[in-house]
Amino acid sequence: MDFFIHPYIPNALILKEMLKEVGIENINDLFNDVPKVNFDLNIPILDEYSIYKEVKSILSKNKVYKKCFMGGGPWFHFVPSIIKYLITRGEFLTSYTPYQPEVSQGVLQALFEFQSMICELYNMEVANASLYDFPTAIGEAILLSSRVTGRRKVIIPSSIPEDRKSVIRNYAINLEIIEVPFLDNGCPDLEYIKKIINKDIAGVYTEIPNFFGVIDFKIKELIEIAHEVEALAIIGADPLLMGIIKPPGDYGADIVVGDGQPLGIPPAMGGNSLGIIACKNDMRIIRQMPGRIVGMTKTIRGERAFTLVLSTREQHIRREKATSNICTNETLLAIAATIYMALLGKEGIKRIAKRIFHNTQYVIKRIKEIGLDTAFKGLHFRDFTIKGINIKKLNKFLKEKEILGGREISENIGLFAVTEIHKKEDIDEFIDLLKEFIRRN
Amino acid sequence: MDFFIHPYIPNALILKEMLKEVGIENINDLFNDVPKVNFDLNIPILDEYSIYKEVKSILSKNKVYKKCFMGGGPWFHFVPSIIKYLITRGEFLTSYTPYQPEVSQGVLQALFEFQSMICELYNMEVANASLYDFPTAIGEAILLSSRVTGRRKVIIPSSIPEDRKSVIRNYAINLEIIEVPFLDNGCPDLEYIKKIINKDIAGVYTEIPNFFGVIDFKIKELIEIAHEVEALAIIGADPLLMGIIKPPGDYGADIVVGDGQPLGIPPAMGGNSLGIIACKNDMRIIRQMPGRIVGMTKTIRGERAFTLVLSTREQHIRREKATSNICTNETLLAIAATIYMALLGKEGIKRIAKRIFHNTQYVIKRIKEIGLDTAFKGLHFRDFTIKGINIKKLNKFLKEKEILGGREISENIGLFAVTEIHKKEDIDEFIDLLKEFIRRN
Amino acid sequence: MISLEPLIFELSKKGRIGLYIEDCEIEEIPKEFLREELNLPEVSQIEVVRHFTRLSQMNWGVDTGPYPLGSCTMKYNPRINEELSWMDEIQWIHPLQDIDDIQGILEIMYKLEKMLSSITGMKRFSLQPAAGAHGEFTGCLIIRKYHKDRGEDRDEMIIPDSAHGTNPASAAMAGFKVIEIPTNEEGLVDIEALKSTVGKRTAGMMLTNPNTLGLFERNIKEITEIVHDAGGLMYYDGANLQGILGIARPGDMGFDIVHLNLHKTFSTPHGGGGPGSGPIGVNELLEDYLPVPVVDFDGNKYYLNWNLPKTIGKVRNWYGSIPVLVKAYSYLLSMGSNGLKLSCYASVVNTNYFMKKVSQIRGFTIPFGNAYRKHEVVISAEKLAKETGVTALDIAKALIDKGLHPPTIYFPPIVKEALMFEFTDTETKENIDKYIEALKEISDIAYSNPEILKKCPNKTLIGRVDEVYANHPKTMCLSYKMYLRKIKENI
Amino acid sequence: MISLEPLIFELSKKGRIGLYIEDCEIEEIPKEFLREELNLPEVSQIEVVRHFTRLSQMNWGVDTGPYPLGSCTMKYNPRINEELSWMDEIQWIHPLQDIDDIQGILEIMYKLEKMLSSITGMKRFSLQPAAGAHGEFTGCLIIRKYHKDRGEDRDEMIIPDSAHGTNPASAAMAGFKVIEIPTNEEGLVDIEALKSTVGKRTAGMMLTNPNTLGLFERNIKEITEIVHDAGGLMYYDGANLQGILGIARPGDMGFDIVHLNLHKTFSTPHGGGGPGSGPIGVNELLEDYLPVPVVDFDGNKYYLNWNLPKTIGKVRNWYGSIPVLVKAYSYLLSMGSNGLKLSCYASVVNTNYFMKKVSQIRGFTIPFGNAYRKHEVVISAEKLAKETGVTALDIAKALIDKGLHPPTIYFPPIVKEALMFEFTDTETKENIDKYIEALKEISDIAYSNPEILKKCPNKTLIGRVDEVYANHPKTMCLSYKMYLRKIKENI
Ligand SMILES: Cc1ncc(COP(=O)(O)O)c(C=O)c1O
Numbered sequence A, B: 001m002d003f004f005i006h007p008y009i010p011n012a013l014i015l016k017e018m019l020k021e022v023g024i025e026n027i028n029d030l031f032n033d034v035p036k037v038n039f040d041l042n043i044p045i046l047d048e049y050s051i052y053k054e055v056k057s058i059l060s061k062n063k064v065y066k067k068c069f070m071g072g073g074p075w076f077h078f079v080p081s082i083i084k085y086l087i088t089r090g091e092f093l094t095s096y097t098p099y100q101p102e103v104s105q106g107v108l109q110a111l112f113e114f115q116s117m118i119c120e121l122y123n124m125e126v127a128n129a130s131l132y133d134f135p136t137a138i139g140e141a142i143l144l145s146s147r148v149t150g151r152r153k154v155i156i157p158s159s160i161p162e163d164r165k166s167v168i169r170n171y172a173i174n175l176e177i178i179e180v181p182f183l184d185n186g187c188p189d190l191e192y193i194k195k196i197i198n199k200d201i202a203g204v205y206t207e208i209p210n211f212f213g214v215i216d217f218k219i220k221e222l223i224e225i226a227h228e229v230e231a232l233a234i235i236g237a238d239p240l241l242m243g244i245i246k247p248p249g250d251y252g253a254d255i256v257v258g259d260g261q262p263l264g265i266p267p268a269m270g271g272n273s274l275g276i277i278a279c280k281n282d283m284r285i286i287r288q289m290p291g292r293i294v295g296m297t298k299t300i301r302g303e304r305a306f307t308l309v310l311s312t313r314e315q316h317i318r319r320e321k322a323t324s325n326i327c328t329n330e331t332l333l334a335i336a337a338t339i340y341m342a343l344l345g346k347e348g349i350k351r352i353a354k355r356i357f358h359n360t361q362y363v364i365k366r367i368k369e370i371g372l373d374t375a376f377k378g379l380h381f382r383d384f385t386i387k388g389i390n391i392k393k394l395n396k397f398l399k400e401k402e403i404l405g406g407r408e409i410s411e412n413i414g415l416f417a418v419t420e421i422h423k424k425e426d427i428d429e430f431i432d433l434l435k436e437f438i439r440r441n
Numbered sequence C, D: 001m002i003s004l005e006p007l008i009f010e011l012s013k014k015g016r017i018g019l020y021i022e023d024c025e026i027e028e029i030p031k032e033f034l035r036e037e038l039n040l041p042e043v044s045q046i047e048v049v050r051h052f053t054r055l056s057q058m059n060w061g062v063d064t065g066p067y068p069l070g071s072c073t074m075k076y077n078p079r080i081n082e083e084l085s086w087m088d089e090i091q092w093i094h095p096l097q098d099i100d101d102i103q104g105i106l107e108i109m110y111k112l113e114k115m116l117s118s119i120t121g122m123k124r125f126s127l128q129p130a131a132g133a134h135g136e137f138t139g140c141l142i143i144r145k146y147h148k149d150r151g152e153d154r155d156e157m158i159i160p161d162s163a164h165g166t167n168p169a170s171a172a173m174a175g176f177k178v179i180e181i182p183t184n185e186e187g188l189v190d191i192e193a194l195k196s197t198v199g200k201r202t203a204g205m206m207l208t209n210p211n212t213l214g215l216f217e218r219n220i221k222e223i224t225e226i227v228h229d230a231g232g233l234m235y236y237d238g239a240n241l242q243g244i245l246g247i248a249r250p251g252d253m254g255f256d257i258v259h260l261n262l263h264k265t266f267s268t269p270h271g272g273g274g275p276g277s278g279p280i281g282v283n284e285l286l287e288d289y290l291p292v293p294v295v296d297f298d299g300n301k302y303y304l305n306w307n308l309p310k311t312i313g314k315v316r317n318w319y320g321s322i323p324v325l326v327k328a329y330s331y332l333l334s335m336g337s338n339g340l341k342l343s344c345y346a347s348v349v350n351t352n353y354f355m356k357k358v359s360q361i362r363g364f365t366i367p368f369g370n371a372y373r374k375h376e377v378v379i380s381a382e383k384l385a386k387e388t389g390v391t392a393l394d395i396a397k398a399l400i401d402k403g404l405h406p407p408t409i410y411f412p413p414i415v416k417e418a419l420m421f422e423f424t425d426t427e428t429k430e431n432i433d434k435y436i437e438a439l440k441e442i443s444d445i446a447y448s449n450p451e452i453l454k455k456c457p458n459k460t461l462i463g464r465v466d467e468v469y470a471n472h473p474k475t476m477c478l479s480y481k482m483y484l485r486k487i488k489e490n491i
């Protein structure tokens, strides 16, 4: 093969010259130990403009909805413009995991701030630098509870969707998972838990809001039930909900997990994910935490500095005994979330949460006005169900109006959501369309 | 008025506190000297998401053509993705004119490189850091020739479009402009110039390629004619054409001006402009150059450094006697052009120019094949005319096919262009459409 | 010489390229015209990225810290505005597209014009000029044509001695004789001098208000009357609009022409020196003189109106710095009427807070009295210079060593050892306090150990630049070509 | 402690915000559940921008200089790929949109899968895993289910002692017992040891080839036969694919499962530690075990196929790191078949050029002989450490002082004082030469003046980090909350 000039390969035309210094004439000598098999990759080479045109033209077959009422996540929250600009600065974007702290303070400090903000949101004292996504974070939390307690059974709500359960089952492949039935508000039946719980249980997991959008105000009781048998209480808590309700840390939760996508991260077909995990200040738990953790320290010159800590938990040191296999995580999206939380701050997170909550109450009120209802009782946040209409048909109808409808929970129950980006007019339009749909059907 | 929390105004809620330190209670005391008139600005305040939606929805009324054959500039050249990323880095984007060299080496060095690359392209020794756009650069060059020679008449080609002439007339408001008729290739009639030229002439201006896309191979003769009466020869030269033909500097041009837009800058409805001006190494001319110029120097510690030089020419020092009034110029777009030229380099500029030239020859060949012709004779680069069909109608027809047609020069002559982004198929499609149009009309 | 980052030319290696472009053969060009040599750098894409990333890091911007350049209104530049301006629907539009194809941008131009009119109290705007100075030039051309059309031969432009250099330069380019009038001891236009200056030859007067001292010309009504009575027109240099934004309007003060700097008052980024945008607004009198085209609305569609009977023609190609206009429009929506007023308040409070504190520092004085400033203030270090030898330039460089970008220095020319501070509305009190603290420390050092300030900056990547070397004909080096030649010639 | 850039918490001031959001009232939440305290920083937008701009400047990236981390394939990350991945048609798509609404991204996923298949010689890929380790875990789950479905009880996973830590960790998470086998003196899998290890309990073997020493396992065919004959499956850790990219394929070598790191071999940026993407490919045997859904094409439309009878289910939400996939697809188009091969050649030449030069420097040795390496090479500084006391860590920090990012150190664990260099195809010879020069100088200093290397780095913004302080339970500080508490408690 000829070496040809290529913009990404600076040495392309001097490889021969370099080979000479190695003492080789023919480049194939470097591959003498590799078995020869003929194959043709059959990949064309395009110039940048052609790539741009090609990919753009393929992607133009994707439809970007102007309005979205899809529930269950990922959600269409507003993403401030500054986030993309900052996280795509080359110094962040093109860096590796910060193994050399002296030249990686930027990522390290940002991650420390991420951990710190997550801790503030949930009122916990420790958080890691991210996990892959929400379901894997639940999986890791369950494994963590098992390692801490030395037990092999966990309780989870049966209400969470099958997708999420499938991931959890894979992570907890060596554990036994017990599903708790739910009440008419979609929240786990505490009486049931009380009945089955015992000292074999490593952890009890639940979510606020639950999958149907209902805020579970019994978190405190659940945590107490878990603690009675010295099981760990694991709470999956929406980060934005934390702007209006008391955080799990206030009630003594041991581990909190979360979906970081609402924190300034576009949905990207579910492909931008950010798993959050936090725990209380308990060395038994901290030592078993999965993933990277950044700590504040000092240099030998006395400056404040940040570095990866507790790496003896991790795969590169502990190998098969590591607390997790995770290596590459979701750092850049964690930085995005950090910037988002910095932009909003105390007041902004509260305002966003209030706006979402307000919109949710409004849409539910309107739904009831037109004779429909949610499938579950209770106060909702962002997500809500509508029952009693054919969801597939409704979605089709909405699609004609350029609106992305809800997630089918069953034939006649759909999961919807409103966020801070919905204006009153948007909700009113949605209700009007619902009315029209009912009239027609 | 109440002070309210606003993301761009950090002190909004502590203004009162600061006022106290000034010794004032009521903020209006600071405006006692300002006559009070009541008015209502009537501008709404929107959150970022609403701004985004609003502006996007307005802009969606603009049509982005997939294919463009419009001639006369601005042109649709390919803009490498990296350019936008680099020039929108905050350190470049949000900086002011580099008055403090110690903290502005980035912009200064980039501009020095811009000047240097422009000099290489044209084979000149001095270039400034940019002017507003091509017509104003011609205007400034003409004024410059008058200052250097002390004369008040200039010769320009009558072929350049009225728009451009209007700007030139405004810049040369105190000079007399003589227009030279053109030959069948659209280039100025040198015999005519010879007849009228005399020692009252400050400068002779011409362009390669000319407005109709024809490469003028008589530049050398024109320069000689100008020099015979000690007038300055001013050449408007397309920067990309310089990849294939000898530059004006090789023939002794005194001043070169150019349109920098083809150097990696999107057209933006004509709103991204970059005026280029360069001159030979002649202190008489250099001292009269308009605009900012960056020079290489050293620091008192001996490091290499860059700084604005020759500022005694400029308005902030020389005031009404300045060589120009220009202050803010087009620095960021000059940096874009610098990055573009760096990416392409010697080989790339040649390849791009060859590709454009090749496409131009191909499209003209095909045009002739289908029985049409250019309105002007000669070798074309990028721009070319088509004569003998109704351009308005043709454009309408092309528009239906999502193609942006040509510029109307007269009812039956249009100015078109092809660049490196046109593939053979695009040109063939264009020709097929021309054929279809002719058949139908 | 030590080099922090080599010139991109110095990174060049034969056989490298930064973009993939397929080669092709051409034959038609006669050999004697064919280009051979072309000394552009040959580098890979990664080298281009690293080079310019590095250069950017060697540069100060609003994004990196406070930037209190007086007369420049260096506000924060919100990214949302930038993002919108980079949309394909802006960047990949051709000016000659059908009116139907560009309704979006025309709508923005139209609405922006309306907003600028309401902010300034002017009748109509042209968005064409490329920057403030270009707006001035355009304004001067209008003044010239206006008088000419009326058969009057007026060739004098009156400009205060405190004016920005572009004012006289623009007037001169438009063919006017510049008549400078002095500033009185209050820092304002000397009315008596003005009265004795105006006359039959007076074409107009160019004024910025608040003026370059940050002082509002409180006699503005009288000034405009004097000039108008003499048959002249009043030109408003809008670079200082920040000081009265949302509070008062040049139109109401009697100005006939106004230019605005969108890259100052309206927060569009300055880009290291441009692109800017200098829209120019006029009252009824001059409406028909504006450059063509302007954007109009026929009740149904927006269109480009070329039909201004008295137009001066064009001052640049096409229609204006389009992306800059989009940014300004987006900015205005993010502020709203109340936000703009708040912005004015914040910048004025910041200035007066700073002035109050600085006036207490030894060696610094506030020339022209302690009247409240608007958006900016000029400090004089004349006393310090006299007593310690430490100049405004030294102070600037010492500030750099404290991690602070210096103010504008030696402007306006009527103030000796001028330090012109403008913090804008987007600066934090904490940063303003840092300047106060820094100036105190510099003053202390000046009075105890002045020599060390002469060598500043020391903490920057490079030391103080040798301006004499830079400008001396023998050592002056304006391009890489010149550099190579000078090396060859052993200079 | 001195702080280079305060924590964003420390910049907070009551009454500031970074985004404009209108407030509203809510009432429904019972008071006892209502949130009061929330200690998030209150800062303006400009402060957020400056803070993170500053932090970014305190960070090394491929964009700022060479980054020769072995095992990481830190290539240049072209911006065109990034730009495409940020299009609205990618970022603002919901996973539950109709199939008709997402034909674009499904087409890219489908075509990318085809390319990855042709590059690796595997039958099918799942694009779901979030990173390399996640791919390994997925692969292990498949191996586990495969054996289980066949009614076999196999719980041992064989892994060389030179393997990356994620290999044993992933196997363990999937419930396997890890059996480590030694590396022979050639740096390759010890075949005899392997033979005596395999058996009825063998579920499979995880291998990377070229291995972590950069050496190609030339007995790969024999190895796969041994494992297959014992009833086990072969897992290929694709982190090192760069070394044979376009030259040889794991599928052809007999591997049953492969994961790739798109954020390594396929140039998608690493983002300071992710997001990555670890697609996993399998041969015919295991096709039906892949996570669901996979993307299929019915001749007319692309669709999500959930119907894999033996699927292990899901390993994460939704379908994969979508934007990363777009970047990899775009990258592949920019390289083409020949470009990929050229990329392999360049990285291998770079490595061997470097190895040759380094082998001549005192104190450094190339463990496991001088056989040509592929894309990376592990240098041992054991001799230097013994003779001078200067360790791999010291060398790393000394390199930083020369403006060079260190290689991976102390990996693989089988090499003492390991320095693992991988320059990748996108690095310039000039930069490789800088490393050679730097290592020479460091060696010289080590033998003359070793103590000064113990204090490196000195030219960085901060000095050498105190790792003991960082990890000691008393001083460990993992969040701002913990920091405040420790301050209060006077720790
Ligand atoms: C008072 C004043 N007028 C005019 C100008 C010129 O504006 P521009 O730089 O946009 O040409 C400036 C810019 O510094 C200025 O401060």
Ligand SMILES: Cc1ncc(COP(=O)(O)O)c(C=O)c1O
Pocket (backbone or CB within 6 Å): A326, A327, A328, D071, D072, D131, D132, D133, D134, D164, D166, D167, D208, D212, D237, D239, D240, D261, D276, D277, D278
């Ligand atoms: C050989 C090897 N295998 C696996 C991995 C894990 O990949 P990831 O970080 O994407 O999870 C790595 C990453 O460093 C590696 O080098």
